[in-house]
Amino acid sequence: MSSRRSESKMQDDDAGLRGRGHGPEDAALRAGGVKGCRAMAMGDGENQRRQPARGANGCRRRAAVQRRRLGRWVALGLMLPPFAASAEPAAHIVAVVATTGSAHQPYGEEVLAGAKAAVDRISGNGGLFGRAVRIESWNEDCTRETAARLADEIVRLKPAVVIGHLCAGAALGAAPVYAKAGVLLIAPGVRHPALTKDQPPSGLTLRLAGRDDRFATDTVRFIRSRHPGKGVAIVADRTRQARLLADGVIAEARRQQVAIALDMRIESGEKSYAELAGRIKASGAGVIVMPAQPVELGVLIGSLRRAGVTIPVVGSDILAVPAMEDVAREQGPRLIVMLPWTGLEADVAAGLLPNGGAAPDAQREAVRRRAEAAVDVWVTAARRSGTTDAHGIAAAARSTATPTSVGPLRFDEAGDAMVPGYVPSIWLNGGWRPFGG
Secondary structure, eight states: OOHHHHHHHHHHHHHHHHTSOOSHHHHHHHHHHHHHHHHHHTSOHHHHHHSHHHHHHHHHHHHHHHHHHHHHHHHHHHHSOOHHHHOOOOOEEEEEEEEOSOTTOOOHHHHHHHHHHHHHHHHHTTOBTTBOEEEEEEEEOSOHHHHHHHHHHHHTTOOSEEEEOOSHHHHHHHHHHHHHHTOOEEESSOOOTHHHHSSOTTOSEEEOSOOGGGHHHHHHHHHHHHSTTOOEEEEEESSHHHHHHHHHHHHHHHHTTOOEEEEEEEOTTOSOOHHHHHHHHHHTOSEEEOOOOHHHHHHHHHHHHHTTOOOOEEEOGGGOSGGGHHHHHHHGGGEEEEEEOOSOHHHHHTTSSTTOTTSHHHHHHHHHHHHHHHHHHHHHHHHHHTOOOHHHHHHHHHHSOBOOBTBOBOBOTTSBBSSOSEEEEEEETTEEEEOOO
8 A cells, every 4th residue: 555545545534534523522523632532521511411422432433543544654664665774875976977979089988997997996895985886977979068968967966076078178168067066077088288277276177197288398308307408409390289389398498498509490391401400410409309290300300310410309299100100110219209198108118018108009098097097096085085075085186196007196286197298208119118218
């Protein structure tokens, strides 16, 4: 019998009782139930003599109805599950947002796989604070609109953390929604500087990746450590991208007190850069930074070697393409490409990934591991801070490094992982590997 039908039947019993008579005992019943009956029985003797049977019958009927009502509620209570007494505490929800249907980011499945590996490990160790941890997953298409809509849906579930949004536009659209709702977002791949640019020091967005705007900083730092005291020749084509990178390196070199021996812009499509090679030789530069296209770099390297110039050339990650492999193999450590940090550098250097860090299989593994590391950061910070509060976890992630599958991770006040933006790499043993020699 459902609770709704039981209650309806009890109301019918009351209605039938109220319809029977209007004597003093009925008034007493309406006024106070069984207590009213007792009050009536204690009334004046004349009333008791005139209505002895009716008053007694009314009270008996009322008592019988109340017994039936009580019995039904007791029976109903026995049928209902004892929520308050034995319900298990709600699980911590890890919301995972993968990317599908976008040519710009084909690694959506790896996000879910990495997060699941970490959650399975947490569950095998008893969960977090006596509660289970489970994954809820969504797919988005790299657009801001879809990501913002999904974020609205996700925050209604009050997840403990959100892992995902690999595309910059999607992350930029979703991050404000999570921040407003007090939900922690750990983005395991977004390199766009704007993701953490304007958030306060206690912000709830953590970037588990390097930043695209660190090319100049990391390039000049490498030159200072590898070629101390040497001047730098800057050579770039006239594209906007190359010009911005070259200008950034010049500004950073001045900030780090590295001399600029030469600053030249070249025209694309030339068959030879012999004149430029002569000027570089005459400048006395100890290293060349050339953020240019692969074709132009190949032509320049040929001109340099014919002029007897053997100093190393440093380029951007645009050079890590199949068309450059023959040149890279021939040049060895004299051609250094600044590749984005992936988190797999130690494994690549150890030869555990035979095709190098820029190969598609390595990129997939890097996404999977960063997603796994993001969950590890969340659970470790929660345990250290003793709370599941998003602000407490974010503060703990900023204060202490967490051991993860991509190395120790700690975040700065802006919310950026304290990792290199770019790693100097050379072609070695069939792939791009960190330059350690």
